[in-house]
Amino acid sequence: MANSTNNFDIAVIGAGPGGSFAAKASAEMGYKTLLIDKEQIRESGRYKACGGAIAWELVEEINYPEDKIARVIESLELHHVDGEDFSKKGKGAVIWRSTFDKFLTDIAIESGAILKEKEMLIYIEKNNDIYRIRTKNENYNAKYVIAADGVTSPTLKLLKWPYFEKENLILTITKEMKTTNSYINKILGSDTVHLFFGIKNLIQIGYAWLFPKAETITVGWGNQINLVKNSRIEFDKFVSLPFVKTALKDSNLEIFKPHLIPVGLRPKLYEDNVFAVGDAGGIVDPISGKGIPYAMMSGQFAIEAINTGEKRDKPDKLGTFYEKSLDRKFLKILKAKRVARDRIFQNDESLKKFLSLWEKYRSSQIVMGKMI
């Protein structure tokens, strides 16, 4: 099947963290692997709205070069808008997504995946057990498809998979504000990210943030989409908080970008040799919105499921293999967090209880230990 130039074993649509990690795993296992993205994957490539916060464990695991890190973080300040503050220690990094995504895509290419960039998927259908994939430039064939093309996943839309419930989508606004390194260090601290919560006065289900990079502050706001009345007014309400106003004093707007975060799973994650990974599947922490490591792991698990299914000659069990490894590693916890999230954000009292517990424990410990 995978002989002619445009025939592949596995086609991965989307070269974000989920797609690149899937393509790496796939090529390493010897599958002829296609990796398609509609954008050009460059360090100074298209801007992706993201806080860019990752745990130090991930930096170490992928050997992410320190010179590509925008800022090393040692603590998380959790502000409630009524003035109560909480503080959480923990090492992490803030990265620019174009740099990070390029790093992962390069690894996939080095592993043997064939990257086709600036190729937008426009059509996909199954014909004689093979997926026919059409981009603006070319036609490809593949036995398996990894949908890693983000929250709106054109792949899954074209295949008519069901979309997310409104309660499982967070509308975000991100602004990149240029300032100086010394001002960031003075006002926000040299190694601190800031999160802002407050149901009555700010956001019902979600939070806002100031993530410092080298000379830029990423200003973000996110609220459950069906609770948003006017996103710009709500975002401005956050930006006019005294602390935020001071932090952004004399800074210049460089980028403005709205984007969605899925915080609950898509109704299905697998069907007929197609896997939904990362944001396409809604595989994101429902409380924090952290999605990068889950996208990477789900990409890898999808490929492992294909491999296990082929080795054991169980083609009808691919979905089960995939969901079992997701569950074992983290999905059970994310599902429990999705339930806990509504409890945490139901009023300021339970929100503050969560923030005070979060100072000392991981959110997974709080939720799985039923502390809230």
Ligand SMILES: Cc1cc2nc3c(=O)[nH]c(=O)nc-3n(C[C@H](O)[C@H](O)[C@H](O)COP(=O)(O)OP(=O)(O)OC[C@H]3O[C@@H](n4cnc5c(N)ncnc54)[C@H](O)[C@@H]3O)c2cc1C
């Ligand atoms: C405002 C905001 C802040 C966030 N902050 C953090 C954070 O601090 N830490 C964290 O861990 N997570 C964060 N996240 C979540 C994180 O960004 C996502 O979970 C992560 O990007 C998911 O990776 P992915 O590979 O699944 O999808 P994506 O990164 O969305 O990649 C999808 C890829 O598919 C490509 N594509 C789309 N359509 C097509 C098409 N038709 N044809 C070909 N290619 C296509 C896109 O160009 C893109 O490269 C944040 C998200 C948002 C919106």
